[in-house]
Amino acid sequence: MSAPAAAPSGAAALETAFSKAAFPKAVLFDLDGTLLDSAPDMLAVANAMRADRGLPPMRMEPLRAHVSKGSRAMLGAAFPDLDAAQRDAWVPxxxxxxxxxxxxxxxxFEGVEAMxxxxxxAGTLWGIVTNKPEYLARKLMPLLGWQTRCAVLIGGDTLSARKPDPLPLTVAAERIGIVPSQCIYVGDDERDIIAARAAGMPSVVALWGYRLDHDDPLAWQGDAMIESPAQLIGAGAWPATR
Structure with a gap:
Protein backbone atom coordinates (compact mmCIF):
# COMPACT_ATOMS: atom_id res chain seq x y z
CA MET A 1 0.00 0.00 0.00
CA SER A 2 1.51 3.30 -1.03
CA ALA A 3 2.00 6.09 1.47
CA PRO A 4 -0.44 9.03 1.32
CA ALA A 5 0.75 12.02 -0.66
CA ALA A 6 2.32 14.74 1.40
CA ALA A 7 0.30 17.91 1.85
CA PRO A 8 1.54 20.75 -0.33
CA SER A 9 3.58 23.39 1.44
CA GLY A 10 5.04 26.80 0.75
CA ALA A 11 4.44 28.12 -2.78
CA ALA A 12 2.72 24.87 -3.76
CA ALA A 13 0.21 25.23 -0.91
CA LEU A 14 -0.52 28.81 -1.93
CA GLU A 15 -1.03 27.79 -5.54
CA THR A 16 -3.38 24.99 -4.45
CA ALA A 17 -5.41 27.36 -2.28
CA PHE A 18 -5.79 29.87 -5.08
CA SER A 19 -6.75 27.18 -7.57
CA LYS A 20 -9.62 26.19 -5.27
CA ALA A 21 -10.73 29.79 -4.72
CA ALA A 22 -14.06 30.74 -6.23
CA PHE A 23 -15.79 34.00 -6.88
CA PRO A 24 -18.80 34.66 -4.64
CA LYS A 25 -22.33 34.12 -5.91
CA ALA A 26 -23.11 37.81 -5.54
CA VAL A 27 -21.32 41.04 -4.69
CA LEU A 28 -23.02 44.26 -3.60
CA PHE A 29 -21.12 47.52 -3.81
CA ASP A 30 -21.33 50.97 -2.35
CA LEU A 31 -21.25 53.53 -5.17
CA ASP A 32 -19.41 56.78 -4.34
CA GLY A 33 -15.86 56.07 -3.23
CA THR A 34 -16.12 52.36 -4.07
CA LEU A 35 -17.14 51.94 -7.71
CA LEU A 36 -17.25 55.59 -8.72
CA ASP A 37 -14.81 58.43 -8.18
CA SER A 38 -17.52 61.08 -8.02
CA ALA A 39 -15.43 63.64 -6.13
CA PRO A 40 -14.78 65.72 -9.30
CA ASP A 41 -18.55 66.08 -9.84
CA MET A 42 -19.01 67.07 -6.21
CA LEU A 43 -16.23 69.64 -6.43
CA ALA A 44 -17.92 71.23 -9.44
CA VAL A 45 -21.15 71.49 -7.42
CA ALA A 46 -19.46 72.94 -4.35
CA ASN A 47 -17.56 75.54 -6.39
CA ALA A 48 -20.67 76.58 -8.32
CA MET A 49 -22.44 77.19 -5.01
CA ARG A 50 -19.43 79.06 -3.64
CA ALA A 51 -19.19 81.23 -6.77
CA ASP A 52 -22.87 82.20 -6.43
CA ARG A 53 -22.07 83.41 -2.93
CA GLY A 54 -19.01 85.40 -3.91
CA LEU A 55 -16.49 82.88 -2.56
CA PRO A 56 -13.35 81.61 -4.34
CA PRO A 57 -13.17 77.99 -5.52
CA MET A 58 -12.03 75.37 -3.05
CA ARG A 59 -9.46 72.65 -3.69
CA MET A 60 -10.29 68.99 -4.09
CA GLU A 61 -8.59 67.63 -0.97
CA PRO A 62 -10.72 69.38 1.70
CA LEU A 63 -13.85 68.04 -0.01
CA ARG A 64 -12.74 64.60 -1.19
CA ALA A 65 -12.61 62.97 2.24
CA HIS A 66 -16.26 63.92 2.87
CA VAL A 67 -17.80 62.55 -0.33
CA SER A 68 -18.83 59.20 1.17
CA LYS A 69 -20.43 61.00 4.12
CA GLY A 70 -23.15 62.62 2.00
CA SER A 71 -24.33 66.03 0.88
CA ARG A 72 -24.55 67.55 4.37
CA ALA A 73 -20.95 66.61 5.12
CA MET A 74 -19.79 68.03 1.78
CA LEU A 75 -21.69 71.27 2.42
CA GLY A 76 -19.98 71.46 5.79
CA ALA A 77 -16.58 71.12 4.10
CA ALA A 78 -17.42 73.69 1.42
CA PHE A 79 -19.00 76.15 3.87
CA PRO A 80 -17.39 75.59 7.29
CA ASP A 81 -19.34 78.44 8.89
CA LEU A 82 -22.75 76.93 8.16
CA ASP A 83 -24.74 75.62 11.10
CA ALA A 84 -26.67 72.36 10.87
CA ALA A 85 -29.98 74.04 10.00
CA GLN A 86 -28.41 75.97 7.10
CA ARG A 87 -26.75 72.81 5.78
CA ASP A 88 -30.10 71.04 5.79
CA ALA A 89 -31.73 73.95 3.98
CA TRP A 90 -29.07 73.92 1.24
CA VAL A 91 -29.24 70.16 0.55
CA PRO A 92 -31.94 70.49 -2.16
CA PHE A 109 -11.98 54.08 -10.27
CA GLU A 110 -9.10 52.51 -12.16
CA GLY A 111 -9.56 48.75 -12.24
CA VAL A 112 -13.31 48.78 -11.55
CA GLU A 113 -14.35 47.85 -15.08
CA ALA A 114 -11.90 44.94 -15.18
CA MET A 115 -13.12 43.77 -11.76
CA ALA A 122 -17.47 33.99 -13.39
CA GLY A 123 -21.28 34.23 -13.36
CA THR A 124 -21.33 36.41 -10.23
CA LEU A 125 -24.28 38.76 -9.85
CA TRP A 126 -23.39 42.29 -8.77
CA GLY A 127 -25.46 45.21 -7.59
CA ILE A 128 -25.30 48.55 -5.83
CA VAL A 129 -26.47 49.60 -2.37
CA THR A 130 -25.80 53.30 -1.86
CA ASN A 131 -27.00 56.09 0.40
CA LYS A 132 -27.23 58.35 -2.67
CA PRO A 133 -30.86 59.14 -3.57
CA GLU A 134 -32.11 56.39 -5.87
CA TYR A 135 -33.14 58.72 -8.71
CA LEU A 136 -29.59 60.07 -8.95
CA ALA A 137 -28.01 56.62 -8.80
CA ARG A 138 -30.35 55.36 -11.53
CA LYS A 139 -29.52 58.32 -13.78
CA LEU A 140 -25.85 57.38 -13.51
CA MET A 141 -26.33 53.81 -14.70
CA PRO A 142 -26.69 54.50 -18.47
CA LEU A 143 -23.91 57.09 -18.29
CA LEU A 144 -21.61 54.35 -17.00
CA GLY A 145 -22.99 51.60 -19.23
CA TRP A 146 -24.19 49.66 -16.20
CA GLN A 147 -27.97 49.82 -16.69
CA THR A 148 -28.25 46.24 -17.95
CA ARG A 149 -25.35 44.84 -15.92
CA CYS A 150 -26.30 45.93 -12.39
CA ALA A 151 -28.62 43.24 -11.01
CA VAL A 152 -30.11 45.38 -8.23
CA LEU A 153 -29.89 49.01 -7.12
CA ILE A 154 -30.98 50.28 -3.72
CA GLY A 155 -30.67 53.99 -2.92
CA GLY A 156 -30.66 55.86 0.35
CA ASP A 157 -34.34 56.71 -0.01
CA THR A 158 -35.55 53.43 -1.54
CA LEU A 159 -36.54 51.90 1.80
CA SER A 160 -37.45 53.06 5.28
CA ALA A 161 -33.82 52.83 6.45
CA ARG A 162 -30.37 53.39 4.98
CA LYS A 163 -26.88 52.22 5.88
CA PRO A 164 -25.59 51.57 8.53
CA ASP A 165 -28.95 49.82 8.95
CA PRO A 166 -28.72 46.36 7.33
CA LEU A 167 -32.16 46.61 5.68
CA PRO A 168 -30.92 47.86 2.26
CA LEU A 169 -28.40 45.00 2.05
CA THR A 170 -30.86 42.30 3.06
CA VAL A 171 -33.50 43.61 0.62
CA ALA A 172 -30.92 43.76 -2.19
CA ALA A 173 -29.98 40.14 -1.53
CA GLU A 174 -33.63 39.13 -1.48
CA ARG A 175 -34.28 40.85 -4.81
CA ILE A 176 -31.52 38.92 -6.56
CA GLY A 177 -32.46 35.66 -4.87
CA ILE A 178 -29.23 35.12 -2.95
CA VAL A 179 -29.12 34.63 0.83
CA PRO A 180 -27.11 37.37 2.58
CA SER A 181 -24.41 34.98 3.78
CA GLN A 182 -23.66 34.15 0.14
CA CYS A 183 -23.22 37.83 -0.79
CA ILE A 184 -20.23 40.05 -0.16
CA TYR A 185 -20.53 43.78 0.45
CA VAL A 186 -17.77 46.18 -0.62
CA GLY A 187 -17.59 49.72 0.75
CA ASP A 188 -15.21 52.50 1.72
CA ASP A 189 -16.99 53.80 4.82
CA GLU A 190 -17.40 52.38 8.33
CA ARG A 191 -21.18 52.36 8.01
CA ASP A 192 -20.80 50.01 5.02
CA ILE A 193 -19.00 47.47 7.17
CA ILE A 194 -21.42 47.90 10.08
CA ALA A 195 -24.36 47.29 7.74
CA ALA A 196 -22.72 44.21 6.20
CA ARG A 197 -21.96 42.68 9.59
CA ALA A 198 -25.54 43.26 10.78
CA ALA A 199 -26.87 41.73 7.54
CA GLY A 200 -24.70 38.63 7.94
CA MET A 201 -22.63 39.44 4.84
CA PRO A 202 -18.85 39.14 4.61
CA SER A 203 -17.37 42.54 3.85
CA VAL A 204 -14.50 44.11 1.94
CA VAL A 205 -13.04 47.47 2.98
CA ALA A 206 -12.27 49.47 -0.17
CA LEU A 207 -9.11 51.27 0.89
CA TRP A 208 -8.97 53.21 -2.38
CA GLY A 209 -12.07 55.23 -1.40
CA TYR A 210 -12.76 58.38 0.60
CA ARG A 211 -11.78 58.62 4.27
CA LEU A 212 -11.32 61.32 6.89
CA ASP A 213 -7.90 61.63 8.52
CA HIS A 214 -9.12 60.11 11.79
CA ASP A 215 -10.81 57.11 10.16
CA ASP A 216 -9.19 53.78 11.06
CA PRO A 217 -10.30 51.09 8.58
CA LEU A 218 -8.57 48.39 10.59
CA ALA A 219 -10.90 49.11 13.50
CA TRP A 220 -13.94 48.51 11.30
CA GLN A 221 -13.09 44.78 11.32
CA GLY A 222 -14.06 44.00 7.75
CA ASP A 223 -13.37 40.51 6.45
CA ALA A 224 -10.82 41.80 3.92
CA MET A 225 -8.98 45.07 3.28
CA ILE A 226 -8.16 45.68 -0.37
CA GLU A 227 -5.92 48.41 -1.77
CA SER A 228 -7.29 48.58 -5.32
CA PRO A 229 -10.10 47.15 -7.47
CA ALA A 230 -7.51 45.36 -9.59
CA GLN A 231 -6.76 43.02 -6.67
CA LEU A 232 -10.35 41.74 -6.85
CA ILE A 233 -9.94 40.46 -10.40
CA GLY A 234 -8.67 37.20 -8.92
CA ALA A 235 -11.03 34.89 -7.03
CA GLY A 236 -8.50 34.34 -4.25
CA ALA A 237 -8.76 37.91 -2.97
CA TRP A 238 -12.45 37.62 -2.04
CA PRO A 239 -13.36 36.55 1.50
CA ALA A 240 -15.11 33.23 1.86
CA THR A 241 -18.89 33.13 2.07
CA ARG A 242 -20.88 30.74 4.20
Missing part, protein backbone atom coordinates in the same frame (compact mmCIF):
# COMPACT_ATOMS: atom_id res chain seq x y z
CA UNK A 93 -29.83 73.05 -4.01
CA UNK A 94 -26.77 70.82 -3.73
CA UNK A 95 -28.66 67.81 -5.11
CA UNK A 96 -30.23 69.86 -7.92
CA UNK A 97 -26.84 71.15 -9.01
CA UNK A 98 -25.33 67.68 -8.68
CA UNK A 99 -27.99 66.27 -11.02
CA UNK A 100 -26.81 68.76 -13.64
CA UNK A 101 -23.15 67.78 -13.15
CA UNK A 102 -23.89 64.05 -12.96
CA UNK A 103 -21.20 62.03 -14.69
CA UNK A 104 -19.57 65.03 -16.35
CA UNK A 105 -16.34 64.95 -14.35
CA UNK A 106 -16.13 61.69 -12.37
CA UNK A 107 -15.48 58.17 -13.62
CA UNK A 108 -15.14 54.62 -12.27
CA UNK A 116 -16.77 43.88 -12.86
CA UNK A 117 -15.91 42.02 -16.06
CA UNK A 118 -14.15 39.32 -14.01
CA UNK A 119 -17.21 38.92 -11.80
CA UNK A 120 -19.52 38.71 -14.78
CA UNK A 121 -17.22 36.21 -16.48
Missing amino acids: EFLDRYERELGLHGAP LAALEG
Whole structure:
Protein backbone atom coordinates (compact mmCIF):
# COMPACT_ATOMS: atom_id res chain seq x y z
CA MET A 1 0.00 0.00 0.00
CA SER A 2 1.51 3.30 -1.03
CA ALA A 3 2.00 6.09 1.47
CA PRO A 4 -0.44 9.03 1.32
CA ALA A 5 0.75 12.02 -0.66
CA ALA A 6 2.32 14.74 1.40
CA ALA A 7 0.30 17.91 1.85
CA PRO A 8 1.54 20.75 -0.33
CA SER A 9 3.58 23.39 1.44
CA GLY A 10 5.04 26.80 0.75
CA ALA A 11 4.44 28.12 -2.78
CA ALA A 12 2.72 24.87 -3.76
CA ALA A 13 0.21 25.23 -0.91
CA LEU A 14 -0.52 28.81 -1.93
CA GLU A 15 -1.03 27.79 -5.54
CA THR A 16 -3.38 24.99 -4.45
CA ALA A 17 -5.41 27.36 -2.28
CA PHE A 18 -5.79 29.87 -5.08
CA SER A 19 -6.75 27.18 -7.57
CA LYS A 20 -9.62 26.19 -5.27
CA ALA A 21 -10.73 29.79 -4.72
CA ALA A 22 -14.06 30.74 -6.23
CA PHE A 23 -15.79 34.00 -6.88
CA PRO A 24 -18.80 34.66 -4.64
CA LYS A 25 -22.33 34.12 -5.91
CA ALA A 26 -23.11 37.81 -5.54
CA VAL A 27 -21.32 41.04 -4.69
CA LEU A 28 -23.02 44.26 -3.60
CA PHE A 29 -21.12 47.52 -3.81
CA ASP A 30 -21.33 50.97 -2.35
CA LEU A 31 -21.25 53.53 -5.17
CA ASP A 32 -19.41 56.78 -4.34
CA GLY A 33 -15.86 56.07 -3.23
CA THR A 34 -16.12 52.36 -4.07
CA LEU A 35 -17.14 51.94 -7.71
CA LEU A 36 -17.25 55.59 -8.72
CA ASP A 37 -14.81 58.43 -8.18
CA SER A 38 -17.52 61.08 -8.02
CA ALA A 39 -15.43 63.64 -6.13
CA PRO A 40 -14.78 65.72 -9.30
CA ASP A 41 -18.55 66.08 -9.84
CA MET A 42 -19.01 67.07 -6.21
CA LEU A 43 -16.23 69.64 -6.43
CA ALA A 44 -17.92 71.23 -9.44
CA VAL A 45 -21.15 71.49 -7.42
CA ALA A 46 -19.46 72.94 -4.35
CA ASN A 47 -17.56 75.54 -6.39
CA ALA A 48 -20.67 76.58 -8.32
CA MET A 49 -22.44 77.19 -5.01
CA ARG A 50 -19.43 79.06 -3.64
CA ALA A 51 -19.19 81.23 -6.77
CA ASP A 52 -22.87 82.20 -6.43
CA ARG A 53 -22.07 83.41 -2.93
CA GLY A 54 -19.01 85.40 -3.91
CA LEU A 55 -16.49 82.88 -2.56
CA PRO A 56 -13.35 81.61 -4.34
CA PRO A 57 -13.17 77.99 -5.52
CA MET A 58 -12.03 75.37 -3.05
CA ARG A 59 -9.46 72.65 -3.69
CA MET A 60 -10.29 68.99 -4.09
CA GLU A 61 -8.59 67.63 -0.97
CA PRO A 62 -10.72 69.38 1.70
CA LEU A 63 -13.85 68.04 -0.01
CA ARG A 64 -12.74 64.60 -1.19
CA ALA A 65 -12.61 62.97 2.24
CA HIS A 66 -16.26 63.92 2.87
CA VAL A 67 -17.80 62.55 -0.33
CA SER A 68 -18.83 59.20 1.17
CA LYS A 69 -20.43 61.00 4.12
CA GLY A 70 -23.15 62.62 2.00
CA SER A 71 -24.33 66.03 0.88
CA ARG A 72 -24.55 67.55 4.37
CA ALA A 73 -20.95 66.61 5.12
CA MET A 74 -19.79 68.03 1.78
CA LEU A 75 -21.69 71.27 2.42
CA GLY A 76 -19.98 71.46 5.79
CA ALA A 77 -16.58 71.12 4.10
CA ALA A 78 -17.42 73.69 1.42
CA PHE A 79 -19.00 76.15 3.87
CA PRO A 80 -17.39 75.59 7.29
CA ASP A 81 -19.34 78.44 8.89
CA LEU A 82 -22.75 76.93 8.16
CA ASP A 83 -24.74 75.62 11.10
CA ALA A 84 -26.67 72.36 10.87
CA ALA A 85 -29.98 74.04 10.00
CA GLN A 86 -28.41 75.97 7.10
CA ARG A 87 -26.75 72.81 5.78
CA ASP A 88 -30.10 71.04 5.79
CA ALA A 89 -31.73 73.95 3.98
CA TRP A 90 -29.07 73.92 1.24
CA VAL A 91 -29.24 70.16 0.55
CA PRO A 92 -31.94 70.49 -2.16
CA GLU A 93 -29.83 73.05 -4.01
CA PHE A 94 -26.77 70.82 -3.73
CA LEU A 95 -28.66 67.81 -5.11
CA ASP A 96 -30.23 69.86 -7.92
CA ARG A 97 -26.84 71.15 -9.01
CA TYR A 98 -25.33 67.68 -8.68
CA GLU A 99 -27.99 66.27 -11.02
CA ARG A 100 -26.81 68.76 -13.64
CA GLU A 101 -23.15 67.78 -13.15
CA LEU A 102 -23.89 64.05 -12.96
CA GLY A 103 -21.20 62.03 -14.69
CA LEU A 104 -19.57 65.03 -16.35
CA HIS A 105 -16.34 64.95 -14.35
CA GLY A 106 -16.13 61.69 -12.37
CA ALA A 107 -15.48 58.17 -13.62
CA PRO A 108 -15.14 54.62 -12.27
CA PHE A 109 -11.98 54.08 -10.27
CA GLU A 110 -9.10 52.51 -12.16
CA GLY A 111 -9.56 48.75 -12.24
CA VAL A 112 -13.31 48.78 -11.55
CA GLU A 113 -14.35 47.85 -15.08
CA ALA A 114 -11.90 44.94 -15.18
CA MET A 115 -13.12 43.77 -11.76
CA LEU A 116 -16.77 43.88 -12.86
CA ALA A 117 -15.91 42.02 -16.06
CA ALA A 118 -14.15 39.32 -14.01
CA LEU A 119 -17.21 38.92 -11.80
CA GLU A 120 -19.52 38.71 -14.78
CA GLY A 121 -17.22 36.21 -16.48
CA ALA A 122 -17.47 33.99 -13.39
CA GLY A 123 -21.28 34.23 -13.36
CA THR A 124 -21.33 36.41 -10.23
CA LEU A 125 -24.28 38.76 -9.85
CA TRP A 126 -23.39 42.29 -8.77
CA GLY A 127 -25.46 45.21 -7.59
CA ILE A 128 -25.30 48.55 -5.83
CA VAL A 129 -26.47 49.60 -2.37
CA THR A 130 -25.80 53.30 -1.86
CA ASN A 131 -27.00 56.09 0.40
CA LYS A 132 -27.23 58.35 -2.67
CA PRO A 133 -30.86 59.14 -3.57
CA GLU A 134 -32.11 56.39 -5.87
CA TYR A 135 -33.14 58.72 -8.71
CA LEU A 136 -29.59 60.07 -8.95
CA ALA A 137 -28.01 56.62 -8.80
CA ARG A 138 -30.35 55.36 -11.53
CA LYS A 139 -29.52 58.32 -13.78
CA LEU A 140 -25.85 57.38 -13.51
CA MET A 141 -26.33 53.81 -14.70
CA PRO A 142 -26.69 54.50 -18.47
CA LEU A 143 -23.91 57.09 -18.29
CA LEU A 144 -21.61 54.35 -17.00
CA GLY A 145 -22.99 51.60 -19.23
CA TRP A 146 -24.19 49.66 -16.20
CA GLN A 147 -27.97 49.82 -16.69
CA THR A 148 -28.25 46.24 -17.95
CA ARG A 149 -25.35 44.84 -15.92
CA CYS A 150 -26.30 45.93 -12.39
CA ALA A 151 -28.62 43.24 -11.01
CA VAL A 152 -30.11 45.38 -8.23
CA LEU A 153 -29.89 49.01 -7.12
CA ILE A 154 -30.98 50.28 -3.72
CA GLY A 155 -30.67 53.99 -2.92
CA GLY A 156 -30.66 55.86 0.35
CA ASP A 157 -34.34 56.71 -0.01
CA THR A 158 -35.55 53.43 -1.54
CA LEU A 159 -36.54 51.90 1.80
CA SER A 160 -37.45 53.06 5.28
CA ALA A 161 -33.82 52.83 6.45
CA ARG A 162 -30.37 53.39 4.98
CA LYS A 163 -26.88 52.22 5.88
CA PRO A 164 -25.59 51.57 8.53
CA ASP A 165 -28.95 49.82 8.95
CA PRO A 166 -28.72 46.36 7.33
CA LEU A 167 -32.16 46.61 5.68
CA PRO A 168 -30.92 47.86 2.26
CA LEU A 169 -28.40 45.00 2.05
CA THR A 170 -30.86 42.30 3.06
CA VAL A 171 -33.50 43.61 0.62
CA ALA A 172 -30.92 43.76 -2.19
CA ALA A 173 -29.98 40.14 -1.53
CA GLU A 174 -33.63 39.13 -1.48
CA ARG A 175 -34.28 40.85 -4.81
CA ILE A 176 -31.52 38.92 -6.56
CA GLY A 177 -32.46 35.66 -4.87
CA ILE A 178 -29.23 35.12 -2.95
CA VAL A 179 -29.12 34.63 0.83
CA PRO A 180 -27.11 37.37 2.58
CA SER A 181 -24.41 34.98 3.78
CA GLN A 182 -23.66 34.15 0.14
CA CYS A 183 -23.22 37.83 -0.79
CA ILE A 184 -20.23 40.05 -0.16
CA TYR A 185 -20.53 43.78 0.45
CA VAL A 186 -17.77 46.18 -0.62
CA GLY A 187 -17.59 49.72 0.75
CA ASP A 188 -15.21 52.50 1.72
CA ASP A 189 -16.99 53.80 4.82
CA GLU A 190 -17.40 52.38 8.33
CA ARG A 191 -21.18 52.36 8.01
CA ASP A 192 -20.80 50.01 5.02
CA ILE A 193 -19.00 47.47 7.17
CA ILE A 194 -21.42 47.90 10.08
CA ALA A 195 -24.36 47.29 7.74
CA ALA A 196 -22.72 44.21 6.20
CA ARG A 197 -21.96 42.68 9.59
CA ALA A 198 -25.54 43.26 10.78
CA ALA A 199 -26.87 41.73 7.54
CA GLY A 200 -24.70 38.63 7.94
CA MET A 201 -22.63 39.44 4.84
CA PRO A 202 -18.85 39.14 4.61
CA SER A 203 -17.37 42.54 3.85
CA VAL A 204 -14.50 44.11 1.94
CA VAL A 205 -13.04 47.47 2.98
CA ALA A 206 -12.27 49.47 -0.17
CA LEU A 207 -9.11 51.27 0.89
CA TRP A 208 -8.97 53.21 -2.38
CA GLY A 209 -12.07 55.23 -1.40
CA TYR A 210 -12.76 58.38 0.60
CA ARG A 211 -11.78 58.62 4.27
CA LEU A 212 -11.32 61.32 6.89
CA ASP A 213 -7.90 61.63 8.52
CA HIS A 214 -9.12 60.11 11.79
CA ASP A 215 -10.81 57.11 10.16
CA ASP A 216 -9.19 53.78 11.06
CA PRO A 217 -10.30 51.09 8.58
CA LEU A 218 -8.57 48.39 10.59
CA ALA A 219 -10.90 49.11 13.50
CA TRP A 220 -13.94 48.51 11.30
CA GLN A 221 -13.09 44.78 11.32
CA GLY A 222 -14.06 44.00 7.75
CA ASP A 223 -13.37 40.51 6.45
CA ALA A 224 -10.82 41.80 3.92
CA MET A 225 -8.98 45.07 3.28
CA ILE A 226 -8.16 45.68 -0.37
CA GLU A 227 -5.92 48.41 -1.77
CA SER A 228 -7.29 48.58 -5.32
CA PRO A 229 -10.10 47.15 -7.47
CA ALA A 230 -7.51 45.36 -9.59
CA GLN A 231 -6.76 43.02 -6.67
CA LEU A 232 -10.35 41.74 -6.85
CA ILE A 233 -9.94 40.46 -10.40
CA GLY A 234 -8.67 37.20 -8.92
CA ALA A 235 -11.03 34.89 -7.03
CA GLY A 236 -8.50 34.34 -4.25
CA ALA A 237 -8.76 37.91 -2.97
CA TRP A 238 -12.45 37.62 -2.04
CA PRO A 239 -13.36 36.55 1.50
CA ALA A 240 -15.11 33.23 1.86
CA THR A 241 -18.89 33.13 2.07
CA ARG A 242 -20.88 30.74 4.20
